[in-house]
Amino acid sequence: xxxxxxxxxxxxxxxxxxxxxxxxxxxxxxxxxxxxxxxxxxxxxxxxxxxxxxxxxxxxxxxxxxxxxxxxxxxxxxxxxxxxxxxxxxxxxxxxxxxxxxxxxxxxxxxxxxxxxxxxxxxxxxxxxxxxxxxxxxxxxxxxxxxxxxxxxxxxxxxxxxxxxxxxxxxxxxxxxxxxxxxxxxxxxxxxxxxxxxxxxxxxxxxxxxxxxxxxxxxxxxxxxxxxxxxxxxxxxxxxxxxxxxxxxxxxxxxxxxxxxxxxxxxxxxxxxxxxxxxxxxxxxxxxxxxxxxxxxxxxxxxxxxxxxxxxxxxxxxxxxxxxxxxxxxxxxxxxxxxxxxxxxxxxxxxxxxxxxxxxxxxxxxxxxxxxxxxxxxxxxxxxxxxxxxxxxxxxxxxxxxxxxxxxxxxxxxxxxxxx
Amino acid sequence: xxxxxxxxxxxxxxxxxxxxxxxxxxxxxxxxxxxxxxxxxxxxxxxxxxxxxxxxxxxxxxxxxxxxxxxxxxxxxxxxxxxxxxxxxxxxxxxxxxxxxxxxxxxxxxxxxxxxxxxxxxxxxxxxxxxxxxxxxxxxxxxxxxxxxxxxxxxxxxxxxxxxxxxxxxxxxxxxxxxxxxxxxxxxxxxxxxxxxxxxxxxxxxxxxxxxxxxxxxxxxxxxxxxxxxxxxxxxxxxxxxxxxxxxxxxxxxxxxxxxxxxxxxxxxxxxxxxxxxxxxxxxxxxxxxxxxxxxxxxxxxxxxxxxxxxxxxxxxxxxxxxxxxxxxxxxxxxxxxxxxxxxxxxxxxxxxxxxxxxxxxxxxxxxxxxxxxxxxxxxxxxxxxxxxxxxxxxxxxxxxxxxxxxxxxxxxxxxxxxx
Numbered sequence: 001x002x003x004x005x006x007x008x009x010x011x012x013x014x015x016x017x018x019x020x021x022x023x024x025x026x027x028x029x030x031x032x033x034x035x036x037x038x039x040x041x042x043x044x045x046x047x048x049x050x051x052x053x054x055x056x057x058x059x060x061x062x063x064x065x066x067x068x069x070x071x072x073x074x075x076x077x078x079x080x081x082x083x084x085x086x087x088x089x090x091x092x093x094x095x096x097x098x099x100x101x102x103x104x105x106x107x108x109x110x111x112x113x114x115x116x117x118x119x120x121x122x123x124x125x126x127x128x129x130x131x132x133x134x135x136x137x138x139x140x141x142x143x144x145x146x147x148x149x150x151x152x153x154x155x156x157x158x159x160x161x162x163x164x165x166x167x168x169x170x171x172x173x174x175x176x177x178x179x180x181x182x183x184x185x186x187x188x189x190x191x192x193x194x195x196x197x198x199x200x201x202x203x204x205x206x207x208x209x210x211x212x213x214x215x216x217x218x219x220x221x222x223x224x225x226x227x228x229x230x231x232x233x234x235x236x237x238x239x240x241x242x243x244x245x246x247x248x249x250x251x252x253x254x255x256x257x258x259x260x261x262x263x264x265x266x267x268x269x270x271x272x273x274x275x276x277x278x279x280x281x282x283x284x285x286x287x288x289x290x291x292x293x294x295x296x297x298x299x300x301x302x303x304x305x306x307x308x309x310x311x312x313x314x315x316x317x318x319x320x321x322x323x324x325x326x327x328x329x330x331x332x333x334x335x336x337x338x339x340x341x342x343x344x345x346x347x348x349x350x351x352x353x354x355x356x357x358x359x360x361x362x363x364x365x366x367x368x369x370x371x372x373x374x375x376x377x378x379x380x381x382x383x384x385x386x387x388x389x390x391x392x393x394x395x396x397x398x399x400x401x402x403x404x405x406x407x408x409x410x411x412x413x414x415x416x417x418x419x420x
Numbered sequence: 421x422x423x424x425x426x427x428x429x430x431x432x433x434x435x436x437x438x439x440x441x442x443x444x445x446x447x448x449x450x451x452x453x454x455x456x457x458x459x460x461x462x463x464x465x466x467x468x469x470x471x472x473x474x475x476x477x478x479x480x481x482x483x484x485x486x487x488x489x490x491x492x493x494x495x496x497x498x499x500x501x502x503x504x505x506x507x508x509x510x511x512x513x514x515x516x517x518x519x520x521x522x523x524x525x526x527x528x529x530x531x532x533x534x535x536x537x538x539x540x541x542x543x544x545x546x547x548x549x550x551x552x553x554x555x556x557x558x559x560x561x562x563x564x565x566x567x568x569x570x571x572x573x574x575x576x577x578x579x580x581x582x583x584x585x586x587x588x589x590x591x592x593x594x595x596x597x598x599x600x601x602x603x604x605x606x607x608x609x610x611x612x613x614x615x616x617x618x619x620x621x622x623x624x625x626x627x628x629x630x631x632x633x634x635x636x637x638x639x640x641x642x643x644x645x646x647x648x649x650x651x652x653x654x655x656x657x658x659x660x661x662x663x664x665x666x667x668x669x670x671x672x673x674x675x676x677x678x679x680x681x682x683x684x685x686x687x688x689x690x691x692x693x694x695x696x697x698x699x700x701x702x703x704x705x706x707x708x709x710x711x712x713x714x715x716x717x718x719x720x721x722x723x724x725x726x727x728x729x730x731x732x733x734x735x736x737x738x739x740x741x742x743x744x745x746x747x748x749x750x751x752x753x754x755x756x757x758x759x760x761x762x763x764x765x766x767x768x769x770x771x772x773x774x775x776x777x778x779x780x781x782x783x784x785x786x787x788x789x790x791x792x793x794x795x796x797x798x799x800x801x802x803x804x805x806x807x808x809x810x811x812x813x814x815x816x817x818x819x820x821x822x823x824x825x826x827x828x829x830x831x832x833x834x835x836x837x838x839x840x
Contacts (some may be wrong), residue, residue: 016476050496056436057500058507065506068514069499072492076470079489082475085500086485094488098518099564144519 002134003035003125004242007135009156010044011175012232013077016084018042024236025085025173026130030090032241035125037165037295038407039135039158042073059193063108067137067148071097074134074154082132090257092130095121097146102138104147104233111147112215113138113156118164133161142235155216163223168244169253170225172212173232178252179204179211181417186405189418193267194248197257200267203394207270220254227254257362263369266361266415271408273401275305276329277354277386278322280336281347285318286313289343293320296339302328306356306398308387312355321387323398326352354386355404358396359411370415371395376415421655422588422661422707423455423545427555427578430464431595432652433497434443434486436504439463443504444656445593446550450510452661455545457585459555459578460501462493483528486593487557487568489518491681494554494574494579501550512550516539517566522577524567531567532635533558533576538584545585546686577635583643590645590673591631593652598672599624601837602689609838613687617677620687623780623814627690640674663665667835677782685790686781686835691828695725696749697774697806698742700756701767705738709763713740716759722748726776726818728807741807743818746772774806775824778816779831790835791815797834803827 008022022038029036037118041047050070080093085092097104098122101375104111116138121131140147149156152273155172162170178192179201196204198221205214212231220227230239230251239250247253283289290309296350297304308321324332329350336348364370374395378385387398399407412418422838427451428442442458449456461467470490474481474696476569505512517524520541524531536558541551555574560567569576574594582590598612599621616624618641625634631649640647650671659670666671704711710729732791744752751771756768784790794815797803803826807818819827831839 018475019477034633053436053496053500054503057439057494060507061503062506062513065514068516069496069503072495075492075495076473077487079485080473082485083474083481083489086482087480093482094485096488096566148514249700383808 001033001035002242002244003122004029005037005039005158005162005164005165005167005170007170008040008041008232009154009174010041010047012173013040013390014044014079014082015311018209019077019080019084021236022081022232023088025239026085027090028236028239030130034242037121037125037131037133037161037167037405039133039154039161040074040077041135041154043077046073046076064145067108067146070201071134071148074136078132078134085130085132090130091128092132094132096133096134097138098144099185100133101338103121103141104149106142106147108140108141108145108147110150111138113149113160116160118161118166121123122165133157150323152213155213156219159216159219159225159227160184162225163219168226169242169247170220170227171230171242172227172230174211175231175233176211177231177234177250177356178229179209179254179268181267181272182408182412186271186411187409188271189412190420191417194268195220195253195255195260197260197362198254199393200360200362201254201359203391204268204270206361207272207356207358207396209270212282213393217254224256228252229254229381264361264416265363265367266359268360269362269408269411269417270358271404272356274326274352274405275323275354275356276326277398278324278329278332279349280313280320281349282317282347284321284344285316285354289318290320292339293336294341296335296342297332300335301329302332302335306355306387306389306396323354323356324385324403326328341345353401353402354398356396356398357404359408360394360414361415362393364393364395373410373414377410379408381406381410421451422662423542423585423662424449425457425459425578425582425585425587425590425728426460427462427574427590427592428652429574429594430461430467432593433460433473433501434464435497436500438639439497439500439504439509440692441656442448442501443508445652445659445819445835446505447508447510448656448659449661450550454662457545457551457553457581457587459553459574459581460494460497461495461555461574461680463647464772466493466496474708476720484565487528487566491554491557491566491568492558498552498554505550505552510550510726511548512552512702514554516554517558518564519808520553523561524558524569526560526562526567528567530570531560533569535603536580536584538581538586542585553577553799572633575633579639579645579647581622581635582645583639588646589661589662589667590640590647592647592649594631594649595651596649596654597654598649600690601673601687602828602832603691606690606691607829607832609832611837611839612791615673615674615680616687617680617782618674619813620678620780620782621674621815623778623811624688624690627776627778627780627816629694637674644676648672649674671710684781685783685787686837688782689828689831689835689837690778691824693774695743695774695776695818696746696770697773697818698744698749699769700740701769702732702737703740703766704764705736710740712759712762713756716755716762717752720751720755722752722755726807726809726816743774743776743807758837773821774818775821775829776816776818777824777827778814779835782812782813784813784815793834794831797830801830
């Protein structure tokens, strides 16, 4: 007998038929002897409708009222799933944030979970009742207002509930059947990873993988909660109930690196095409110039990713290259123009035809030469590197978009990730 | 300065434009110096969608989960109205049942309000904040589950909030501009009643008037809360803010009879066409026969309205005539058939071609002759009376449907209700 938290996102509960499918997944676990808490998102169309009503009511809306309106989406899907489970003969009830309670910070629309008292709920699970919990929300205790965690926050709700309930595993059901070594649409030899470490998953999430929300992975890592990614679109009776000895049979387990026995040096190749490159030419090279360039961008809430600085031949000027999200490019250029009097004279070039390709692997910590191998492989294919950033377990390079697929496939192959 | 509770139903908040109109009504009151709490129903289409989802999920659904799902409708409209009011520069916040709290009985789907602590909210009103309150719901305190009051329960929510807030008046905005002496579609000379007593309003509600929900009128009567019926479709700036000396200028005030100076003997003529007549012919007339007939109907939850009993010429048998709702006629006939062994032999005739016409007036208590006047007027027009029931302030007769309009217009005229 295990205690299992199951999380289903908006596409998995899109309508009554999908909710019925979810109920069958839950039933399988209960009949297999497991204790189950389910965390649900809103039906996918419902949240969009609620958000559009709020925007129609007022562009500048109170975040607390926005939360009160939007949080109803999960209350609906939780109630409907509880009804469906009952109709299948299971004991079940829905739980809203204020009923448990799930206490959050006051940062409405992007609140953080502060505490959950899972004791009473755990007892009900032991008694055989399925708890159906509204994801994405809690209450801010001081004013007793509903606070939402921001889009995708249901992953975080699920992990936090799993921790509070001292669950054995937190199963996140999505529309993919696990975490892959690379995007299977680009790399046909990509394969599912049975396990991936929290750290790698975090890098993948921040590099554009939408499988898990970054905060949920952080929370799981800090509390060493095992999270598994699996597909809700597999037929419920084609899967076995959770058994802790056979977790690896399906999906991808996100866990502590110690649990991963055979560590590959590199476990995945990621890429992102939504980057834009900006180069400031011949900026006067004096102390504080970087602060004068990037300060105004930070104030405008523009996230700068890679930064490369070269000194020009005369030694008095510098060329500064950095990347931002493509969508932020117009605002970036405006912010730079506005800051011209502070920065001094400079020319600007920008391009959206760039892609970031990244190699991720916890094994890189202890294996020298992974970076050199990457640079050599790209050079062999005639691919020019425009910028480089590294972390302990990741190397990212910026290249021309035209070469993105070639680069990803080449790297997938040379790091030994191609499936047989 | 008055404390005003304003209630808006589902058609008054049907979409964002309607909610904007409601916000202008509220703004007029605030700018006129009044303190305002608003009680809202769900947007009319939203409740229907929620109910249909619940039914699709399971025909036999848990009433508590039904309530959790359906209650979100008011949470959405309350949040949207608060946002709209804020965008107009007013201080406002939404309140859900658990936040106030509004405590109810455990009768999910048809719960009754038990208590509301209005002290904190009243203080916020005094400070100039508008409270936007979800109608139709509260929480059942023992299990902390959301409980709804049943369809139309928002009227009751509004009156209960008005009592808890010690409001000066509870204004119920509807799609009609007040209570009329009769249905203006039938009686062109019908006119708006500036005032009507609680007792009369109760009779009108139970005789088919859908202006106010019966329970809300009972609650208002017991607590002597002044309720006013007025239209939300009047342009907000075409009305003056509430002033207690000028309440009668618009709509209809439902109040204590002592407040109605010039009491008409009769204040309204109602009619209902959804009655069906059932006659049991030649039932053996022995003690307990009525119980043996109406017991099974009560068990089948069929509401019997008028009952007339005649003894036949032989003195050993009786003809028993009664009315039920047309929709209940098939079930009624089935229940009688099933009870035949208890009742003994009888023949059955039934007809849906009957209408009930009622004369209502608190003045009938002290004026003899009102009934005789009615019977004579109907006889003069050749209208045959099939059954009669009376209460202290009401006389109802059952007649052929074909004569319903004629009867209503005739009575409207002879009791002096025709407008000049």
